[in-house]
Amino acid sequence: MKRNIGNISILVLVLLNIVVWLVFPPVNDGRENFVRQYAGEIIGANNIILMACSLFLSTRPKWAEKYFGGLDKMYLTHRYTGTAAFVLIFVHVLTVPITTTGWTLGNYLAVIAFAGIVSIVLVTLAPRIPFLNRITGGDYDDWKKLKRFIGIFFILAFIHSLTVPHPLHALIAITWVQVFFIIGALSYFYTELFGGFFKKTLPYTVESVRYPNNSSTEIILRAKKQPIQKQRAGQFLFVRFPGDKTLNESHPFTISSAPREDVLRVTVKACGDFTRHLFGNLQAGMDAVVEGAYGMFDYKTGGQKQIWVAGGIGVTPFLSFIRDMDGNLAQDVDFYYTVRHREEAIFVDEIEAAAKKNPRLKAYIRFSSTDGSLTVDEIVKNAGGNISGHHVYMCGPLPMVQSFEKKFLEVGVAAGNIHYEEFNFR
Numbered sequence: 526m527k528r529n530i531g532n533i534s535i536l537v538l539v540l541l542n543i544v545v546w547l548v549f550p551p552v553n554d555g556r557e558n559f560v561r562q563y564a565g566e567i568i569g570a571n572n573i574i575l576m577a578c579s580l581f582l583s584t585r586p587k588w589a590e591k592y593f594g595g596l597d598k599m600y601l602t603h604r605y606t607g608t609a610a611f612v613l614i615f616v617h618v619l620t621v622p623i624t625t626t627g628w629t630l631g632n633y634l635a636v637i638a639f640a641g642i643v644s645i646v647l648v649t650l651a652p653r654i655p656f657l658n659r660i661t662g663g664d665y666d667d668w669k670k671l672k673r674f675i676g677i678f679f680i681l682a683f684i685h686s687l688t689v690p691h692p693l694h695a696l697i698a699i700t701w702v703q704v705f706f707i708i709g710a711l712s713y714f715y716t717e718l719f720g721g722f723f724k725k726t727l728p729y730t731v732e733s734v735r736y737p738n739n740s741s742t743e744i745i746l747r748a749k750k751q752p753i754q755k756q757r758a759g760q761f762l763f764v765r766f767p768g769d770k771t772l773n774e775s776h777p778f779t780i781s782s783a784p785r786e787d788v789l790r791v792t793v794k795a796c797g798d799f800t801r802h803l804f805g806n807l808q809a810g811m812d813a814v815v816e817g818a819y820g821m822f823d824y825k826t827g828g829q830k831q832i833w834v835a836g837g838i839g840v841t842p843f844l845s846f847i848r849d850m851d852g853n854l855a856q857d858v859d860f861y862y863t864v865r866h867r868e869e870a871i872f873v874d875e876i877e878a879a880a881k882k883n884p885r886l887k888a889y890i891r892f893s894s895t896d897g898s899l900t901v902d903e904i905v906k907n908a909g910g911n912i913s914g915h916h917v918y919m920c921g922p923l924p925m926v927q928s929f930e931k932k933f934l935e936v937g938v939a940a941g942n943i944h945y946e947e948f949n950f951r
């Protein structure tokens with residue numbers, strides 16, 4: 526329940542906004558399109574609230590993680606609130622009466638804010654819409670640079686609401702919306718301008734670099750002074766390497782070592798610009814800047830009977846679980862690690878050794894190119910036929926996680942018992 530409080534609160538704010546506007550309505554000045562203007566302003570106010578929430582979530586407030594189920598889930602909410610605000614912009618434009626004459630600053634600002642927000646959101650949605658992805662090229666860095674301007678358009682949209690000709694005078698409701706404007710604007714400036722002064726980043730050194738296979742890099746990081754605060758196995762960090770221009774951009778990676786280890790280990794699959802460059806260029810002795818730890822993907826909060834499913838590089842949080850258990854596992858776990866080819870599998874010896882040491886851990890390593898794809902039916906069979914009371918932990922490619930989630934729900938696993946780590950922040 527606690528992990529839903531954040532999302533529920535956002536929904537409550539949106540509904541409360543409608544209540545505030547209904548309880549403290551503007552005076553009906555007898556204008557022709559009063560109802561349309563009134564409805565349009567309520568929608569516009571919800572727009573400001575959703576965008577403010579979205580901007581607030583991008584500040585990565587660590588204290589709020591527990592109310593969303595982890596920073597990765599906060600990013601999802603950030604995306605959903607942004608998308609909802611985007612849809613409401615169109616509803617707002619279609620609802621408010623728009624005149625073609627007598628335009629003032631407020632009208633021009635509306636056009637600029639509309640064009641800016643729509644363009645940025647379309648580029649954000651592009652990776653999920655193949656047609657748009659082809660146009661934008663799907664480059665994360667370009668998208669990130671463009672996204673930095675969203676707060677400016679948010680501010681322009683709000684100034685438009687104050688300067689547009691003939692707004693309705695609903696003083697209390699407008700004051701309430703102003704509070705959200707201030708939260709959104711401050712969040713934006715925090716993220717883009719002065720957040721760096723408050724964020725707790727710590728200096729590390731790359732102690733060694735290893736290559737578990739021909740597409741992944743294992744990095745061992747040692748704190749120069751104070752280490753980051755790790756609380757649980759399975760958390761993740763943000764890391765950058767200031768000595769190399771390409772690698773000097775913070776990226777999220779799971780900490781695959783156990784919390785008690787005096788170094789941090791991360792294992793990175795080469796898949797894009799940053800990770801490929803890292804595979805070819807990272808060297809021992811380089812400086813690293815680490816921020817974290819974040820995340821709430823924690824099997825210890827689950828029930829007695831568990832199923833873990835890792836796909837590809839999604840094995841990293843499970844490596845941390847295994848390295849943390851030290852021969853003592855309080856749950857019965859069926860752990861499935863699936864990769865396409867044998868060469869892709871990493872740390873298999875370690876996983877098998879952990880299973881030998883822990884009678885309650887059963888490890889199933891699956892090479893789908895030769896053994897066929899893993900299925901939920903097979904998982905159910907291995908677990909004795911009924912998994913409705915099990916807790917499921919998954920990490921892997923999004924399509925895999927989504928299709929497994931659907932199947933797990935079909936075989937009776939409660940939605941609240943399905944946990945997954947979101948590797949995609951975009």
Ligand SMILES: Cc1cc2nc3c(=O)[nH]c(=O)nc-3n(C[C@H](O)[C@H](O)[C@H](O)COP(=O)(O)OP(=O)(O)OC[C@H]3O[C@@H](n4cnc5c(N)ncnc54)[C@H](O)[C@@H]3O)c2cc1C
Pocket residue numbers: 597652664665666761774775776777778779780791792793794795796797798799800801838841842946947948949950951
């Ligand atoms: C919580 C979490 C844990 C992760 N753990 C691991 C791990 O243990 N091992 C591993 O190999 N990968 C992990 N990833 C994925 C890893 O962060 C991305 O693969 C990597 O950032 C890709 O960067 P790129 O430039 O090489 O690829 P690109 O092709 O540029 O990016 C691929 C995708 O990675 C994401 N991404 C890219 N840059 C960033 C960034 N600066 N910040 C946030 N997301 C970004 C975006 O979703 C993007 O669409 C994790 C991701 C998250 C969110």
